[in-house]
Amino acid sequence: MNLMTLQRYKNELILLLTLTFVISAFLYKLSATKYVVENKASIQQHTAEIIQIENYKKQWKSKGMANKVKVFKTIVTGSKVKTFSKKSSKLTLSYINLTANELNKITNKLLNIPVQIIMLQIKEHSKNKFTMELTCKW
């Protein structure tokens, strides 16, 4: 194909070039749409998973929990704390002679501290006197 032939069909060539451009641009748009459709959901899912993991860890594996659970030792008179044992990230404690108010106070505290309750036993051993055993971890 010599220059003259190109010259002869220059209008068609211009159209061909612009048509190629518009087709390429259309394919680019299609590929962009496909890319977004394929990736948006997965990106959002991965992001949500990471945020969820961070939230779970923040809630159920809080670093300051060892100090926070010390409140169970001081929440009632020391004579009512029968045992208090904190090892690593596990707490075992028991109370005796708790009044209903004290029991409510301890229970409310327990509900609001994000620890995993392994075992909880509350027993009324005499009229309005309760014992409580608790094992929890974080």
Add this chain to the structure above:
Amino acid sequence: MVILNLTAKSSNKLLIHRNMKPITKVKNSIDIILTPQFYTFIREELDVNFSYQAKQIAEALFDDYLDSKKQYQYHVYKCNHEWCFFAYNIDEIDLFLESIGIEKHRVSKIYFAQQIQEALIHPVLLDDNNVLQSIDETVTLIPKQLMNPTVEYKPLNIDAIKLKGGATMSSSLNSFVSLKETLIMSTLFLMLGGIFVVEGNRIKASIAKDDAKLTALLDDNPKYISSLSRTSILEKYEPIDRIERAKRQAIKDISKLLSNKSQLKTLNISKNKITASIRTQNQTISRQVKNHAKAKSFKSSGTALNVKVEKAL
């Protein structure tokens, strides 16, 4: 690499007239200068500023001078304070060019003898019978018999003449698509292509923010890059979260069953179960406790004044 010359830069020039002899094969592009044998010329003073405006009225201007059965092309340019109009039949020119051995695609530009009228002030002998001369600033074909026998004819050196503003042969004839159509369609294609590109970029950018957020999170926590590791951690924490929330909700629900007339005797929470026994003052209270417990999805049992409620976690 072949570079397409879209501006159709001119090369050799050739004066075309009816009685010219056939030419040996032309290999390069040429510009042709047509004698008045191939065009009709009108000079008109018009109140228009642009050549495209003048071209719009060209057809009407030639209405009385041209054969209505033929199709004409028009060329216009401004000459001094007037407009110079040319009407030509490209098919006729094409046929003639072929007859003298010039392939139409070799012709890049078409000029008119009128455009070189200053060089034709002195008569030029075209062939044995015809003379070309500018009379009253209009290039005219004159039969040789009418010329003064003593007149001296000068050769015309057209290669030395600089020409501008000719008509393009390709836009008139060779292309299947006219220049106007090409321009309109190309502009549309370019605009459409531009829209697609902008739209494509916009679509891609729509997840750029999410992508950047994920990248930042992964940069802070590279151990979460693996989906297996994420799934494993989630599988560990999801049941903890669900069960611990259930335990706390169950304790709250049991506390709502208690009153002055219904008191807690025992409460046990083990791994997957919560049980409580409640002492009531009478059977009516027992029924109420049982109904409330049922409403909270607890299973209730027990003797008259001792209600036991339990729920799997």
